[in-house]
Amino acid sequence: MNQASMTVSDVIAAHFDALTRAEKQLAGSLLDNYPVSGLGSITTVAENAGVSTPTVARMVQKLGFRGFPDFQARLHHELEATLSNPIAKHDRWAANAPGTHILNRFADAIMTNLRQTLAQMETADFDRVAALLADRRRTIYIIGGRITKALADYLFTHLQVIRPSVTQISANPSSWPHYVLNMQAGDVLVIFDIRRYEQEMETLARAARERGVVIVLFTDPWASPVAKAAAHVFRVHIEAPSAWDSSVVTLFIVEALIEAVQSSGWAETSDRLKTLEGLFEASRLFRKPRQEAPGKT
Known part of the structure; x- marks a missing residue:
C-alpha cells in the first residue's frame, strides 16, 4: 500500500521487524501513547523512550520520512483529523468540493473508502x-x-x-x-x-x-x-x-x-x-x- 495513505503507526508496524533493538524500544514508546508521544521535541521523545537523539533521527528516516520535522508533521495531521468536529469537517470538504452532484461526490468517496x-x-x-x-x-x-x-x-x-x-x-x-x-x-x-x-x-x-x-x-x-x-x-x-x-x-x-x-x-x-x-x-x-x-x- 502507498505509504502516503498509511498512518504513522501503520508505517512503524510495517518496518518493525527491520528495526534495531534501540529503535524497537523507541517504536514501543511512540505507540504506547500514540500519537501524542511523538509530538514533543526530538530530545523529549528520545528521553521518554530511553534512547539517544541520533536513534530517533535514524529511525524516522528508516521509516521513510525526510526527517523528524516531516515525521511530526504527519503526526500533527493525524491528530487534527481525529479531533475534527462536524463543522470543521464540513468546511474542509466545502472548500475543496468539485463541481459535481453530491451523489457523485459521495459515491467517489465511498468507493475510495472501500478500496483503501x-x-x-x-x-x-x-x-x-x-x-x-x-x-x-x-x-x-x-x-x-x-x-x-x-x-x-x-x-x-x-x-x-x-x-x-x-x-x-x-x-x-x-x-x-x-x-x-x-x-x-x-x-x-x-x-x-x-x-x-x-x-x-x-x-x-x-x-x-x-x-x-x-x-x-x-x-x-x-x-x-x-x-x-x-x-x-x-x-x-x-x-x-x-x-x-x-x-x-x-x-x-x-x-x-x-x-x-x-x-x-x-x-x-x-x-x-x-x-x-x-x-x-x-x-x-x-x-x-x-x-x-x-x-x-
Missing part, C-alpha cells in the same frame, strides 16, 4: 473474527457510541437471531460494571468507536480484557485508544464530503461478518429462524398481504 479499507484488511483476520462470533461457547457483547450505536444495534439484531448468548450493552456507563461482572474469559466484546473517541470506551475495554475477554474493535484509520486493549481491529476509512463521517464501509464489513457467522452454523440458525417466524406469526407482528375473496377480480 480492503487493501489494509487481511482475509485471515476477518475469518478469525467471524469464527469468534460463530463460536457458541462464547457470549457476545456489543456496544456502540453516540453515532455508532446504530451499527451496534444492527449487528446485535442479526446475531441474536443467528445464535444464542448475544447481549447489547447499555449506552449508560454507570451500568457497565453489571455487564462486566457477567463476562467470562473467552467471551467476545465488540466495540464501535470512531473519532471523536468516547472516553468511557477505553475504560470498559480495559475492564473486559482484565477478565480475559477478547475485544473486537471497529474504528477508523487513526484508531481509537481501545485498540491498545483489542485483539482484533478493523480500521475502516470513513471520510466523506460531509460534516459527518461515513458508516457505509463499516456496515459493509458488519454485513459480511453476519453472513459468515450465519453460514458457518446454518443448521442451527435455520431452526432458530423457523421458531422465530412462528413467534412472529403468533404475535401478528407483520402485516400479511390482503387476499381477495374467491371469484372477485
Whole structure:
C-alpha cells in the first residue's frame, strides 16, 4: 500500500521487524501513547523512550520520512483529523468540493473508502473474527457510541437471531460494571468507536480484557485508544464530503461478518429462524398481504 495513505503507526508496524533493538524500544514508546508521544521535541521523545537523539533521527528516516520535522508533521495531521468536529469537517470538504452532484461526490468517496479499507484488511483476520462470533461457547457483547450505536444495534439484531448468548450493552456507563461482572474469559466484546473517541470506551475495554475477554474493535484509520486493549481491529476509512463521517464501509464489513457467522452454523440458525417466524406469526407482528375473496377480480 502507498505509504502516503498509511498512518504513522501503520508505517512503524510495517518496518518493525527491520528495526534495531534501540529503535524497537523507541517504536514501543511512540505507540504506547500514540500519537501524542511523538509530538514533543526530538530530545523529549528520545528521553521518554530511553534512547539517544541520533536513534530517533535514524529511525524516522528508516521509516521513510525526510526527517523528524516531516515525521511530526504527519503526526500533527493525524491528530487534527481525529479531533475534527462536524463543522470543521464540513468546511474542509466545502472548500475543496468539485463541481459535481453530491451523489457523485459521495459515491467517489465511498468507493475510495472501500478500496483503501480492503487493501489494509487481511482475509485471515476477518475469518478469525467471524469464527469468534460463530463460536457458541462464547457470549457476545456489543456496544456502540453516540453515532455508532446504530451499527451496534444492527449487528446485535442479526446475531441474536443467528445464535444464542448475544447481549447489547447499555449506552449508560454507570451500568457497565453489571455487564462486566457477567463476562467470562473467552467471551467476545465488540466495540464501535470512531473519532471523536468516547472516553468511557477505553475504560470498559480495559475492564473486559482484565477478565480475559477478547475485544473486537471497529474504528477508523487513526484508531481509537481501545485498540491498545483489542485483539482484533478493523480500521475502516470513513471520510466523506460531509460534516459527518461515513458508516457505509463499516456496515459493509458488519454485513459480511453476519453472513459468515450465519453460514458457518446454518443448521442451527435455520431452526432458530423457523421458531422465530412462528413467534412472529403468533404475535401478528407483520402485516400479511390482503387476499381477495374467491371469484372477485
